Amino acid sequence: MSWIYLKNHKPIFYADDNRTLLETLEDNKVESYSECRNGYCGTCRIKLVNGEVSYPDEPLSHVESDECLPCCCYPVGDVEVNIE
Numbered sequence: 001m002s003w004i005y006l007k008n009h010k011p012i013f014y015a016d017d018n019r020t021l022l023e024t025l026e027d028n029k030v031e032s033y034s035e036c037r038n039g040y041c042g043t044c045r046i047k048l049v050n051g052e053v054s055y056p057d058e059p060l061s062h063v064e065s066d067e068c069l070p071c072c073c074y075p076v077g078d079v080e081v082n083i084e
Contacts, residue, residue, distance in 0.1 A: 005080040006030060014075050021053065021060045021070035032083050036071040051079030
């Protein structure tokens, strides 16, 4: 269990380890652009300001150390992300 922090949004309690970061954001009415479900890997890319995420499978798209792909990652402890 952990917290997801976003600019201009109340913190989100992350309690379900089976939900990706993107699913959790969507569940909490946070708009985050994504075309991943339509085959465009990397479109959901957001800034990972603080914290760590894990990927059960290696993402198809390249990810910098200060980025994450919320469609396929899971928070490891508290994370802070910036969705532009």
